[in-house]
Amino acid sequence: MLKFILKRLLIIVPMALLVVTVTWVLIRVAPGNFYSTERSLPPAIEENIKKKYGLDQPWYIQYGTMMGNILRLDFGDSLKYQGQSVNEIIARHFPYSAILGLLAYLLALGIGLFAGIVAALKQNSAFDYGSMAAAMLGLSVPNFVLGPLLVLLFSLYLYWLPPARWGGPLYLIMPVVTLAAIYAAYIARLTRAGMLEVMRSDYIRTARAKGLKESKVLLKHALRGGIIPVVSFTGPALASLLAGTVVVEKVFAIPGLGNIFIQSVLNRDEPLILGIVAFLSILIMVANLIVDISYGFLDPRIRYE
Amino acid sequence: MSENNGNLLTVNDLRTYFQTEDGVVKAVDGISFELKKGETLGIVGESGSGKSVSNLSVMRLIPEPPGKIVSGDILFDGIDVRRLSDEEVRNIRGKRIAMIFQDPMTSLNPFLKISTQLMEVTQIHLGHSREQAYDHALEMLRKVNIPAPEKRIDGYPHEFSGGMRQRVMIAMALSCEPELLIADEPTTALDVTIQAQILELIKGLRTELGTSVILITHDLGVVAGMTDKIIVMYAGKIFESAPTKELFAKPANPYTKGLLKSVPDPAHEHGEPLYQIPGLPPDVANLPPGCPFAERCDRAEEICEREFPPFVQINENHHSLCHFAKEVHASSGGE
Numbered sequence: 171m172l173k174f175i176l177k178r179l180l181i182i183v184p185m186a187l188l189v190v191t192v193t194w195v196l197i198r199v200a201p202g203n204f205y206s207t208e209r210s211l212p213p214a215i216e217e218n219i220k221k222k223y224g225l226d227q228p229w230y231i232q233y234g235t236m237m238g239n240i241l242r243l244d245f246g247d248s249l250k251y252q253g254q255s256v257n258e259i260i261a262r263h264f265p266y267s268a269i270l271g272l273l274a275y276l277l278a279l280g281i282g283l284f285a286g287i288v289a290a291l292k293q294n295s296a297f298d299y300g301s302m303a304a305a306m307l308g309l310s311v312p313n314f315v316l317g318p319l320l321v322l323l324f325s326l327y328l329y330w331l332p333p334a335r336w337g338g339p340l341y342l343i344m345p346v347v348t349l350a351a352i353y354a355a356y357i358a359r360l361t362r363a364g365m366l367e368v369m370r371s372d373y374i375r376t377a378r379a380k381g382l383k384e385s386k387v388l389l390k391h392a393l394r395g396g397i398i399p400v401v402s403f404t405g406p407a408l409a410s411l412l413a414g415t416v417v418v419e420k421v422f423a424i425p426g427l428g429n430i431f432i433q434s435v436l437n438r439d440e441p442l443i444l445g446i447v448a449f450l451s452i453l454i455m456v457a458n459l460i461v462d463i464s465y466g467f468l469d470p471r472i473r474y475e
Numbered sequence: 476m477s478e479n480n481g482n483l484l485t486v487n488d489l490r491t492y493f494q495t496e497d498g499v500v501k502a503v504d505g506i507s508f509e510l511k512k513g514e515t516l517g518i519v520g521e522s523g524s525g526k527s528v529s530n531l532s533v534m535r536l537i538p539e540p541p542g543k544i545v546s547g548d549i550l551f552d553g554i555d556v557r558r559l560s561d562e563e564v565r566n567i568r569g570k571r572i573a574m575i576f577q578d579p580m581t582s583l584n585p586f587l588k589i590s591t592q593l594m595e596v597t598q599i600h601l602g603h604s605r606e607q608a609y610d611h612a613l614e615m616l617r618k619v620n621i622p623a624p625e626k627r628i629d630g631y632p633h634e635f636s637g638g639m640r641q642r643v644m645i646a647m648a649l650s651c652e653p654e655l656l657i658a659d660e661p662t663t664a665l666d667v668t669i670q671a672q673i674l675e676l677i678k679g680l681r682t683e684l685g686t687s688v689i690l691i692t693h694d695l696g697v698v699a700g701m702t703d704k705i706i707v708m709y710a711g712k713i714f715e716s717a718p719t720k721e722l723f724a725k726p727a728n729p730y731t732k733g734l735l736k737s738v739p740d741p742a743h744e745h746g747e748p749l750y751q752i753p754g755l756p757p758d759v760a761n762l763p764p765g766c767p768f769a770e771r772c773d774r775a776e777e778i779c780e781r782e783f784p785p786f787v788q789i790n791e792n793h794h795s796l797c798h799f800a801k802e803v804h805a806s807s808g809g810e
Contacts, residue, residue: 372581378536379576380596380647381569384561390595394586470631471585 175463182455189451190240190444194233197440204249204438223249236444245445250437256445259430264449266336267419267426271411273346278353279404283397285354286361290369290396291388301358308355317348317421334423345422349415353407357400365396394468401468405461409454482550483655483687484510484533489547491525491532494540498760502528502542504711510655515681515688517698517719519734520708521756526691529708530657534572535564552654570600573648577660579640583632589616589643590628596650615646619676638669645676652684659691674701695738699723704792707731710757710767713786717793727787727795727804729774766798774799 205211205219220226224235239246245256285305289298324344325333332341368374369392377391378384416428427446434442466472491503503525510516518526531537532544535556549556551572556564576582584592593612597603603611609628616624619642632640641661648656658677662670678701681688692698698705698719705722707715707730715728726732733752754771757763766772769779778798787800797803 372576372578373584375536376574376576376582376644376647377584379534379568379574381565381567381599382595383565386595391584391587469586470588471633 171466175459178455178459178462182452182459185455186448186451187237187240190237190448191233193444193447194236194440197438197443198229202438204440206438240444240448245448246441248434248439248442250434250439250442256441259442260427260445260449263425263427263430266424267428268412270342270345270349270418270424270426271408271413271415273342274349274353275404275408275411277346278350278357278407281350281354282357283361283400285358286400287365287388287393287396289358289362290365293366298362302362305355305358308351309359311351313348313352313415314417314421316351317344317418320344320348321421334421336424345418345424348421349411349418353411356403356407360399360403361397364399365392368392368395371395398465398468401461401464405458406454408460409450409457412457413450413453481511482509483512483514483552484689485548485550486529486533487548487550489529489532489549490545491528491537491542492545493542495760497758500760501711501762502759503532504759505547506706506708506711506713507547508706508713508716510687510689512654513685513687514704515690515702517702517705518689518691518708519693519695519698519705521693523756523759524708525711525759526708527659530574530659530689530691533657534568534574535559536568536574566600569596569648569653570651571653572655572657573651573653575641575644575648575656575658575661578664579637579644580664582644583640585632588629588631589635593628593643593647593650596647600651611650612646615650616643618649618680619643619646621646637665638672641665641669641673642676645673645680649680649684649686653686655687655689656681657689657691660693661690662697663692663694670697677701695723695734707734710759710762712767712796713794714768714797715793715795717789717795721793725804725807727789727793727800727807728797729772729799729803730768731795732803732807733771733773766796774803 205216211219217226224232227235243257248254248256248259251259285301289295289301292298321333321344324331331344333344335341374387374392377387382391413427416432418424419426419429420432427450430442431446433439434446486509487507488505489503489507490501490505493500493502506525506529508516518529520526528537528542533549533551533556535544537544544557547557551567554567556567559567583589590609590612593615594603594605594608597608597611598605601611613624613628616628621627621639621642627635627639632643635643641664645661656677661677662673665673674697677688677690680686688701690698690702702719704716704718706713707722707728709730715722715726715731717727722731723735726735730752733750736750737752739749752771757767763769763780765778765780765782766775766784769775772779776798782798784796784798784800786794786796788794789800789804793804795804
């Protein structure tokens with residue numbers, strides 16, 4: 171088990187470097203750069219800028235320097251936000267995304283699991299049809315539609331909730347709901363399908379034949395097997411929720427990592443882009459590792475070596 | 476005791492139907508039988524003949540919907556099982572009536588330790604504490620001859636072989652010393668040597684604990700040495716019921732004769748093809764008006780297609796569902 175975790179942690183390093191490399195190539199291949207504007211610069215000034223940022227060196231030197239910095243976990247300074255290091259910027263903006271993402275994750279899990287389990291137990295009931303219809307809606311309404319609709323209703327008509335920005339708990343409600351909706355819908359559907367499958371299995375019949383109460387059959391015997399498909403989904407879901415979702419942060423004007431990420435791309439802020447990409451890729455890989463480890467606790471048949 | 480004539484279980488005209496897209500499937504359609512204390516009953520038939528459903532009905536384990544016990548009485552030790560509340564049924568399940576299922580690979584919960592699965596039975600029914608339940612579970616594993624039970628008890632089902640898992644199932648079923656054990660094809664998923672061991676085990680424990688047993692199987696060879704009497708089921712109906720010896724010696728139903736002929740005979744001459752009953756079991760959603768076995772029967776006459784056969788009494792304990800029961804009975808035995 172320990173060996174497995176160690177191995178997986180070690181793999182993260184080359185994977186992250188690979189992701190960074192691909193991103194670096196893409197930035198360089200795309201036309202334009204951070205200093206280009208609509209007016210073309212005088213050649214002398216351009217020479218100076220290139221010299222200052224080492225852009226006059228051959229590409230392999232530039233790549234080598236960049237890699238060297240990253241291996242020391244130093245992504246350098248942002249090109250746009252003068253005097254601020256990439257690490258500082260990430261550290262400042264990630265907490266917004268993390269809080270938002272974590273809350274949305276918990277909400278989605280809570281609603282999704284509850285709705286899925288109840289729908290499976292009361293298959294073909296009104297609750298089943300209702301919650302699955304709601305889940306379908308949640309899946310098909312994109313969050314850039316849901317967000318503004320919520321704002322329209324709760325802020326502009328009802329004056330219940332603040333429409334945007336970061337403040338007290340009230341400010342969190344709509345972004346969290348917007349973010350959680352699609353995940354809750356997905357989790358509900360996965361849970362329902364998983365539970366239905368398990369409830370039909372032989373070992374549930376055995377549990378009933380033993381005279382167990384239905385609640386015990388469900389919680390002790392069925393739940394573990396039923397939520398395994400959900401677990402495999404929640405890993406990537408957690409990662410992408412934590413990483414900040416660009417759209418929701420944009421809609422609600424939250425200064426999270428997603429917002430900064432988009433800005434950095436628009437600015438061609440190479441160090442910042444690479445820094446965020448490296449950070450996110452590590453985050454996703456760690457989240458997946460956590461999921462794989464939790465499988466082992468859920469299902470004793472899975473052994474790691 | 477007196478009002479049930481020493482019968483532990485009396486099933487009277489039981490009908491269990493399933494609502495499907497193809498119509499109503501009469502999985503069990505009017506079967507009756509009795510089981511005395513300490514007796515062993517064999518229920519034999521092809522797949523889909525209703526043998527499992529009739530026993531799941533006794534335990535009220537029919538998934539509802541689509542299934543439903545439509546009519547009939549199930550009297551267990553004088554208790555009308557159909558009238559019990561869910562809680563009262565739960566108090567019987569696993570305690571007074573226990574069940575072993577066909578596939579030990581899937582019948583144990585893969586996510587829970589063997590100890591947990593064994594312990595919960597006595598914890599609910601006998602009010603055991605954790606320690607008591609654990610000790611009892613160990614003792615049960617010892618009883619079913621699991622080697623080194625102290626080491627195996629905290630293992631998971633996937634660490635056990637098929638035969639060992641079935642032993643665990645038996646240990647689980649017998650934890651509370653039930654009065655009735657229903658074994659639903661307990662050896663079908665196991666290879667032949669393990670089959671013999673498991674049957675021996677059930678036999679031994681039955682004698683030791685005085686448990687009544689219903690043994691469901693499609694293998695006449697299995698019931699021959701174990702049962703006191705046998706019911707042959709076909710298309711949800713009882714085709715023949717008789718004491719074991721008599722059924723083997725003088726069957727009174729062409730279907731039973733077919734089944735008997737299909738049992739492989741080791742003394743049989745090499746190279747001869749094994750006998751099999753021609754055709755397939757009927758679609759129980761669309762049964763013809765006549766005898767459901769008629770089109771596969773080598774003795775069928777015109778009346779068989781037209782009229783449903785009577786349940787003929789051959790002697791006190793021997794019945795057969797056939798227009799020609801008496802003739803078939805008379806002609807058998809000499810072969």
